[in-house]
Amino acid sequence: METKSTTKAVRVVARVRPSTDPAVEASSRSISVHKPNGDESQTVSISFGAQFAGSKDSYKLDYCYEENETTGLILTKEIKPLISTVFEGKDTNVIALGARCSGKTHLIQGSEREHGLAVLTMAEILSMAEERGDSVLVSIYEVSQETVYDILGQEKRVVSVLEGAQGKIQLKGLSKVPVKSLSEFQNIYFGLKKFQKLTSDPPQKSHRGVMIHVTTGNVDSRSLGRMNFLDMAGYEDSRKQNSDVAPLEITRINKSIYALQNVMYALNANESHVPYRESKLTRMLKDCFRGCNKTLLITCLPREYSQDSFYMLNLASRICLGGNRAMANTTKKNNGLARSISSSSAAQGRPTPLAVSANPKKQTGLRENVTEKKTKIITATSAIKGRKLFGEANVSVKSKVNSKKIEGKPKTEGKPKIEGKPKTEGKAKIEGKAKTALKKKISTTKAVLNVHTSSSEEEVCSSFIVTESQSFIVTDSQCSVVEEEKSTVAFSSTAVAVEPVTDSQSSVVEEESSALAFSSTAVAVEPVTYGEEIFPGANSCHDASADRAEIVEKDDISSVTVEDSTLVNEGENLVKANNSLLFNETASPPLSLRLQELSNTLKSICKPSTQFSAPEKYQTSLSKLHMEEVSELSGITSEAVHSVELKTPEKSMPSNIACSPWKTFSAHSTKLKKSAVGEYLKFLNTAEKEDLKKLKGIGEKRATYIVELREESPEPFKTLDDLKDIGLSAKQIKGLLKKEMGDIF
């Protein structure tokens, strides 16, 4: 009895672990599995008892193995069909994930008495290899704290995950040990525990992987396929008080679980972008996941209800649904917003990881939002949609044309209002602080407000960038939104950038009272500086659970009443106009010029009397107008505004540093170095291929590879270390930079 072949990249099943405590009352053995066609069911529904808050709904998975079904049956039904593909040259993956103590290790490794899937599979592979005259090798590794360790060597040693010129992953330092018999494998596999106990490492949660390699002929021959078994560390809510694991460690583990789930979702939903780079684990297994390779995801569920298991089931169901939807409509590609998750119960109301990037570094500042990344400057349509999404949560958005703007009068009275529900304290706080920030004219031109509300019921994280000016257009809402029943809104946003509109433009949209309804118990609004992580609430968002959820198409989101449709059109036109201005004039200026700008900035800092102006060619019309407006509002000279605009915003220099010329100089040099590196990376992330080739050390091959990397991940180079992905050593990277920077002076 073998499972039906499926075209889905990821098959999602569950495995129910029997209750380990016989004293547990029958009522708490709450899981119930509905198989409409018995063992032949294509989809099954799993639910917990109605007595558990928010868990009355059922979740669909591809199949569920109950406690009376053996590991051998899972092997026969699920894994045997995959084994043959390994001999055809494909990679396959079997991943066990779930809450802590849900039976993952028991399922994958088992015990010497009761074999787990990896051992049973190895027996099958060994016998097939023997028949065919092929060889089998094994690697065993652990991933903890974003580091991969080889645990087959004499001592635990770090494995480097390198990406070759063709994008192929190389695991440098991962041992491959030939295996000839099952007992040999068992000695290796079960011997690991002893090895672990001998080490003085503090106990850490980790993911453990067993990679079985099949090669044609002898062990040194060409590799055929690989079979990966992954025993993921257990998910656990980091807010638990009684855990024996440190909250930071839990958060880290959960983040990598989310990253894996995001990859599984993207693969199953056939998305064009798969976020492999969000964790070391997914990055190292990229080659095993992609293409037509198959993955079996087994969600381990203890029979007793637990919030953590419930959450894992919820996410597994979503991955499964994504696959069904992709199969039903293969032509329709998902994008970021389409991945928004709608959760219809308010049982927990936390944003889900599928909507949240596992990489908090991705949060970006205003400069990047507005001037650099075309992908982050969204169209008016999505800006308007962003409002609609807010509107879903009882948000009232009123806008009107501001004729004053067209006449070019200085703006003094309008202020952005961010209002909560009348009952919340957050409303007053947000409004009050926004006003204060505006009055104080933070950073001369912009006030950045970071909004993070959190409660046991919902968490809201977002950043707002607000200008002093009275007129606003929302230009970036690259946010995934989780909608809740009961009028709660939970969203994770990189930035909602609000840009000033200038008099020369034909129409202006003013947010007269754009209100975000936060049904929260605590709201904190803090001004933050650009250089810092704008999104401190990201982690708490990651650590989220949600009740019943379904994937919605972005167009499925029901809209709010837009009070003035002409206004919306004007808003769209205006943002389009702005964007075109931005794009046309800022397209990939040569790096040397941008570095030159930085150098000039440094000079202008060192000599306050010499005002700096960026080369006319690289000023956008919008930025010029912006500067003029700012200068009009603040009374400072437009040259000074240029200077403010072009330098990387940072905290002001402490006075004790300023009083020593050497310290001042060295602080500025460090700043320049940081900025130059930043510019260099930005250039790599954005420049056209031909421009890339102008860099020293970047030829046709590397430029092509960089462009390919960018197709996979919009911003592949976040640190200089990422240049190793294009085959450069640390020494080469340093050499390149030296050459590039040396030319400026």
Ligand SMILES: Nc1ncnc2c1ncn2[C@@H]1O[C@H](COP(=O)(O)OP(=O)(O)OP(=O)(O)O)[C@@H](O)[C@H]1O
């Ligand atoms: N199918 C099963 N039958 C009997 N006992 C089981 C089964 N699955 C798990 N157990 C028992 O449950 C306990 C926890 O199992 P296991 O260690 O596999 O959980 P885990 O999910 O790997 O835990 P962690 O999250 O800490 O890695 C063990 O004592 C194991 O023997």
